[in-house]
Amino acid sequence: MDKAYSPQEIETRWYDTWEKNGNFVPSGKGDPYCIMIPPPNVTGTLHMGHAFQDTIMDALTRYHRMLGMNTLWQPGTDHAGIATQMVVERQLNAQGLSRQDLGREAFVDKVWEWKEESGDTISRQLRRMGSSVDWKRERFTMDAGLSAAVQEVFIRLFKEGLIYRGKRLVNWDPVLHTALSDLEVLSQEEDGHLWHLRYPIEGSDQTLTVATTRPETMLGDTAVAVHPADERYLHLVGKQVRLPLCDRLIPIVADDYVDPEFGSGCVKITPAHDVNDYEIGKRHDLEIINILTDDAAINDAAPAAYRGMDRFDARKKVVEDLDQLGLLERVDEHKLMVPRGDRSGSVVEPYLTDQWYVKVEPLAKEAIAAVETGKIRFVPENWSKTYYDWMHNIQDWCISRQLWWGHRIPAWYDEQGNIYVGSSEESIRAEHKLGGDISLRQDEDVLDTWFSSALWPFSTLGWPEQTDALKTWYPTSVLVTGFDIIFFWVARMIMMGLKFMGDVPFREVYIHGLIRDQDGQKMSKSKGNVLDPLDLIDGIDLDSLVAKRAAGLMQPHMAPKIEKATRRQFPDGIPAYGTDALRFTFAALATTGRDIRFDMGRIEGYRNFCNKLWNAARYVLMNTEDYDCGAQGKIELSLPDRWIRARLGQTIEEARKGFAGYRLDLAAQSIYEFTWHQFCDWYLELSKPILQSESTTDALRRGTRQTLIQVLEASLRLMHPIMPFITEEIWQRVAPLAGKTGASVMLQDYPCSEDFPDDADARAHMEWVMQFVLGIRQVRGEMDIPPNRQLPLLLQDASELDRQLWDSHGAYLQSLARLESVDFLEDDAEAPASATALLGNMKLLVPMAGLIDVAAERARLEKQVQRSEADLDKCERKLSDKRFVSNAPAEVVEKERQRTEMLRQELRHLAERLEKLAGISG
RNA sequence: AGGCGCGUAGCUCAGUGGUAGAGCACUACCUUGACAUGGUAGGGGUCGCCAGUUCAAUCCUGGCCGCGCCUACCA
Secondary structure, three states: OOOOOOHHHHHHHHHHHHHHOOOOOOOOOOOEEEEOOOOOOOOOOOOHHHHHHHHHHHHHHHHHHHHEEEEEEOOOEEEHHHHHHHHHHHHHHHOOOOOHOOOOHHHHHHHHHHHHOOOOOOHHHHHHHOOOOHHHHEEEEHHHHHHHHHHHHHHHHHHHOEEEEEEEEEEEEEOOOEOOHHHHHEEEEEEEEEEEEEEEEOOOOEEEEEEEHHHHHHHHHHEEOOOOOOOOHHHHHEEEEEEEEOOEEEEEEEEEOOOOOOOOOEEEEEOOOOOHHHHHHHHHHOOOOOOEEEOEEEEOOOOOHHOOOOOOHHHHHHHHHHHHHOOOOEEEEEEEEEEOOOOOOOOEEEEEEEEEOOOHHHHHHHHHHHOOOOOEEEOOOOOOHHHHHHHHHHOOOEEEEOOOOOOEEEEEEEEOOOOOEEOOOOHHHHHHHOOOOOOEEEOOOEEOHHHOOOHHHHOOOOOOOOOOOHHHOOOEEEEEEEEEHHHHHHHHHHHHHHHHHHHOOEEEEEOOOOEEEOOOEOOHHOOOOOHHHHHHOOEEEEHHHHHHOOOOOOOHHHHHHHHHHHHHEEEEOOOOOHHHHHHHHHHHHHOOOOOOOOOHHHHHHHHHHHHHHHHHHHHHHHHHHOOOOOOOOOOOHHHHHHHHHHHHHHHHHHHHHHHHOOOHHHHHHHHHHHHHHHHHHHHHHHHOOOOOOOOOOOHHHHHHHHHHHHHHHHHHHHHHHHHHHHHHHHHHHHHHHHHOOOOOOOOOOOOOHOOOOOOOHHHHHHHHHHHHHHHHHHHHOOOHHHHHOEEEHHHHHOOOHHHHHHHHHHHHHHHHEEEEEEOOOOOOOOOOOOEEEEEEEEEEEOOOOOOOOOOHHHHHHHHHHHHHHHHHHHHHHHHHOOHHHHHHHHHHHHHHHHHHHHHHHHHHHHHHHHHHHHHHHO
């Protein structure tokens, strides 16, 4: 093995081998386990959120595969309607073309081209992350099978009356010219104004004052509303006002909706351009006057003066004109929530159009019950509350989009406007016996992207065909996703799954946090703080990183600022950390909290961990290859052998518990702690004297060699789900020595704690050994005695057990603590001036002659006295409290007593040593 | 407005009704035959604040402060 760990070389090699060997394909044996990848945008690229999510899914997949389950991780991509169409449109715009110039068919062809061109970026990146998905089953939401599923679902829902076409207010994006679902609209608080307008009361010289944040909509007002109990206005209800600028008479109505406390207590009602007003309009049978075009310009329903003006220009003009007429009472500064399209960023207008809707309430009912009855479990549990809140208030889902890229709605109209829904024009003609004389035209719209995503858990498995895959893996095991798409996706999959499969689409939903930058900022292109997971894996030099972050900014003036921040944070660019280090970092950060700050310090630490593992393996191989590891002769296990095996068993338990409870962070932590601080720091060091000393028996040597190789081999399996590449690379060398055969570690069994049972004696005795060594090291460290300086050591007040332990384990202790000589002193013998460490009652005395600074030793002991006294004080206070003694459990009290005794003894010893020192210096 | 989450070492985060932890950063010493991407030792925290429950609270309860997020039709 090379001296240094170099991830690139390893990682590129193994993935191809795995894929070629079909290692990602479900085994066909064991209980089914299945994860559906949340399909990324087909033309997108992998960002940190994906990389994080993919790490979790791959770790779970590999873990369950190693448990012997019939494991499928289903890959695929989403056509991402609006997003993809926008990208291609922008490309066209750059050539001075619009999609209308091309026409629908040519444009859609163009999008397919773009999809082919860029569509495998994501899969390449997934491969680089080590994702063990079954590529043979890769699906795309617009491929033939999934499109058929979409059509089938649409038709069935329509026939059941759960899909209908309706004219109502939708969220209209005037830039994209399409309707949006409520979820695709993001409301943000923005600074605006509240205009107070006066409307003259007909038959009176009085006016009514109404307040509005969108004065231009007054052109479409068809009433003014007041609260029915508002005495100020009660006498006016039933009368009319003369709408300024339009010169129309509109009624004054009373409606509970009005809050008499707000503004003037009078509300102008524009049923065509406000959802509340729309409802009021329905209640009072008001006229609905739409004053906007598709572009949100003023249309011909408005007075001529405003026609053709953009809505914001019209706003200015309306206000000016009202002011001129003396009808503008005042203008207040006002913060308001402005709804914007999540893709275009333009202000969305409530707009009256014909759209297709899914009637969700009946579907939602079942979906709520599925979570309430525990058929689906959210992890962490509290997300179910978010889910309920939304599901209980769910509105019908607008599924039609005025786009070209997507699943065309399978509905046809005849000239009378009758609607026919079916899989094709032919089938409709046949079904409804429509002759050739009747012309049909298909609905121009496509379906919301999330409509097809909602079918993902069964459409990818072949539905509506009753395939084996469907029978095997539906319901899937777990959905791994971010909280941001609980409503968009999770809830809708649950509804559709229950409806069409008669069962939940997944048994658990693991909701993970969002990856943020080191300052807690959301990573975004415009902030220039994006990290590309591949740059963390393969590294990137500073100039390339700066160029990447500054490229294609919406606001180019931010570039210098971004460059400066980037140069400050990464003065040397980003080194290549490798996939395993990145994955381990994600695993370690995968805590239950909501967001995750990505800390470069962590990935560096875990890269070092990989290097540590690499070198530990080198050491193990160096000492096992070409040696007898127990195959030929008798073996005997030393104390460290027994101890490390027991510790491994514990670690296996912890890792399994971590995976089972979606606590990859705890699994990673246990693995890290074990590998570095038990296996490397202690066990490998202890193995050296055993293997090197001439006095060890061959049986012991064989025992240690066998333990080295077996523990390493099992550890590799233990961490493989998180770090697939490095473990595979090492395992290939290690496995044969451990008596394991197999083509890949990924197809091995996950380690069992039964193979490494607990050994309480070994743990207790090792504790003694470790405390012994730590005591000496502490003296050495605090006295600044160089590590290579061999120390003489005297032992006093040793118990029978101490002597026994020394006899058995002294040899490697001597080496580990770097002792030159060790001698027992009689309990009553006069010890020379020494630095002292305590091990229970036994004193470890390092004679001071020429070694130790008396003042330093005194300072060291005094520090210990201080600590122990503080502890003792706490203990004594507790024990002297009668309530504690009588109320606390007996074992807690007893423990406290023992601790007190121990501390007292320690303090006596320390005092003794200090006295001795006083004798010397005095 | 409602809901949720967070506040623990300088930073990023675990954790527990009974002795507060890790990584990074910091200090000192050390290139010892796996590893300087390393080793050894060390410093550093009234666990956001205030009450309550308890023999005992960083942990449970309530309130407050600060931060973040989600949902919502106040013109």
